[in-house]
Amino acid sequence: xxxxxxxxxxxxxxxxxxxxxxxxxxxxxxxxxxxxxxxxxxxxxxxxxxxxxxxxxxxxxxxxxxxxxxx
Numbered sequence: 001x002x003x004x005x006x007x008x009x010x011x012x013x014x015x016x017x018x019x020x021x022x023x024x025x026x027x028x029x030x031x032x033x034x035x036x037x038x039x040x041x042x043x044x045x046x047x048x049x050x051x052x053x054x055x056x057x058x059x060x061x062x063x064x065x066x067x068x069x070x071x
């Protein structure tokens with residue numbers, strides 16, 4: 001089994017903290033597609049690589065916004 005330090009994902013609230021969001025706002029952002037999630041049954045996780053990519057760009061790109069808005 002992998003060491004917890006090797007985990008490549010994090011919880012939605014943990015990812016939301018990087019954007020200054022609280023728990024509920026984080027899940028709402030994930031529901032809108034602004035925070036990209038991976039689903040394992042009922043468990044939602046966020047890729048650390050995705051989070052680093054978004055933070056390095058400085059904003060969510062237009063295609064992610066379009067997906068969130070159903071376009």
